[in-house]
Amino acid sequence: MKEIDFMSALHKSTSRDYLARVNDIDYPKARAAKLAKQFGYEYWDGDRRICYGGYKYISGRWEKVARAIADYYPLPPQPRxxxxxxxxxFFLYDLLKVIPDAQVQGVDISEYAIRNSKAEIRDYLQVGNAKKLPWPDNTFDLVVSITTLHNLYAQDLDLALREMERVGKKHKYLCVESYRNEEEKANLLYWQVTCEAFNTPDEWRWWFEQTNYSGDYSFIFFE
Structure with missing residues (x-):
């Protein structure tokens, strides 16, 4: 298990007005969160004051992350x-640019996201829940989860971490939201609309130990 940062450069490329989001008149925080937690149109392609404000594919955006991950992990030919x-x-689509012979699969709780996914990758994606994955033990050569598991309540987070460990072989990587001080905690509370696991890095490491998660990890902070 190692902390390795693949994500902060991408995270920091987005500017955020924390006070504007939490004080918005049309979409006060409670309303924005209620809409976002449906993980439907409003979450992905609705108003920016709710969440992404239109989650579109940008050529090369995820390829940098995919290449860094592919370069770091010694994967076999035709890795699963x-x-x-x-x-x-989008990440899996760009990953196939880097590892063309990879056998990729993706799972997401959002039916809307899968239905509106990138057409070239759609056949490899399915609706599902991280707390119960439909694959046997040790199926995958690499398992990743990027900015997802912090959206789970404690009981589901426990199951999801154990499932991630179960279906993966040696190589696993996850990235979650976190905070190191009161300012970052406030910014996270202001900005997030779906986060349920508000943990410091030490608390996240505690979760990893409790669930026997052996993979690598990184954190994004709202500075």
Whole structure:
């Protein structure tokens, strides 16, 4: 298990007005969160004051992350790779540019995301829940979960971490939201609309130990 940062550069490329989001008149925080937690149109392609404001594929955006991950992990030929919380499949699509012979699969709780995923990758994606994955033990050479597991309540987070460990072989990587001080905690509370696991890095490591998660990890912070 190692902390390795694949994601902060991408995270920091987005500017955020924390106070504007939490004080919005049309979409006060409670309303925005209620809409976002349906993980439907409003979450992905609705108003930016709710969540993404239109989650579109941008050429090369995820390829940098995919290449960094592919370069780091020594994967076999035709590796089996799973993305837990795959959304519209953009990461997996760019990953196939880097590892063309990979056998990729993605799972996401959002029917809307799968239905509106990138057409070239859609056949490899399915609706499902991270707390109960439909694959046997040790199926995948690499399992990733990027900015997903912090959306789970404690009882489901416990199951999801154990499932991620179960279906993966040696290589696993996850990225979750976290905070290191009161300012970052406030910013996270202001910005997030679906987060349920508000943990410091040490608390996340506690979760990993409790669930026997042996993979790598990183955190994104709202500075």
């Amino acid at each position: 790779i799973l993305d837990i919380g795959c959304g519209k499949g």
